[in-house]
Amino acid sequence: MTIIDTIGSSISEPSPLRLGVIVGATRPGRKAAQVAAWVRDLAARHPQVQAGRLELRPIDLAEVGLPLLDEPVAAAFGDYLHPHTRTWAETIRACDGFVFVTPEYNHSIPAALKNALDYLYTEWHHKPAGIVSYGLVGGTRAAQHLRTILLELKSVPVGEVTLSVFEDFTYTDMTDPASPFEVAPRDHQPPAVIELLDHLVAYAEALAPLRVALAPIVGATVAGAGGDATGP
Numbered sequence: 001m002t003i004i005d006t007i008g009s010s011i012s013e014p015s016p017l018r019l020g021v022i023v024g025a026t027r028p029g030r031k032a033a034q035v036a037a038w039v040r041d042l043a044a045r046h047p048q049v050q051a052g053r054l055e056l057r058p059i060d061l062a063e064v065g066l067p068l069l070d071e072p073v074a075a076a077f078g079d080y081l082h083p084h085t086r087t088w089a090e091t092i093r094a095c096d097g098f099v100f101v102t103p104e105y106n107h108s109i110p111a112a113l114k115n116a117l118d119y120l121y122t123e124w125h126h127k128p129a130g131i132v133s134y135g136l137v138g139g140t141r142a143a144q145h146l147r148t149i150l151l152e153l154k155s156v157p158v159g160e161v162t163l164s165v166f167e168d169f170t171y172t173d174m175t176d177p178a179s180p181f182e183v184a185p186r187d188h189q190p191p192a193v194i195e196l197l198d199h200l201v202a203y204a205e206a207l208a209p210l211r212v213a214l215a216p217i218v219g220a221t222v223a224g225a226g227g228d229a230t231g232p
């Protein structure tokens, strides 16, 4: 082994970027898990994943099983009482960015997803977020609502892919939970997901130093705001 080989072998590879793929619906018979699996399958072929520089972590809110928000202090203060909140905070803190897979429910996102977002605050900060939404009419209103919420959490929305239940799924009878109902996106959708991942990687890399630089002040404004503050 030459000196260069020795030096090279001692330089550790940077750890891969970790993108959480959040399954945003929890109801029995949901399509969200299928859509998230489709995203992860596409991502597995992404060059950054193949090179070991990008890792996708499935985060299924049905498995996380958070109760309706039961923390006595607002998340902006970072003072978590319950073990389920601390575990959830650890899961989200460990990610460098997110793909939110969300259906549209009454022109917005499912309550389970809003609840999971509300549980935390700084853990979402300065991390990019891509949205893959779907609905009978394309899920665009859910995506728009989610963008607004993410901005309040200082997350950075970088793009959306929207699927139409009528055009990107195959089904026989939507009213029969036992009948086949599969995600089958049109040809333009996979490249759109890859482009979304490209943006997520670029933003995650660009924002990582910002998170380090802002670490000393993140949460400080709220913590110093006095007893009557409920958040920023």
Ligand SMILES: Cc1cc2nc3c(=O)[nH]c(=O)nc-3n(C[C@H](O)[C@H](O)[C@H](O)COP(=O)(O)O)c2cc1C
Pocket: 025, 027, 029, 030, 031, 032, 033, 103, 104, 105, 106, 107, 108, 134, 135, 136, 137, 138, 139, 165
């Ligand atoms: C409570 C509820 C509200 C819905 N509201 C809308 C809506 O506002 N717009 C829309 O396009 N589709 C709406 N849909 C249809 C869903 O987008 C569609 O059923 C989708 O499959 C739901 O996602 P899920 O299967 O992962 O739960 C609604 C469905 C549910 C269950």
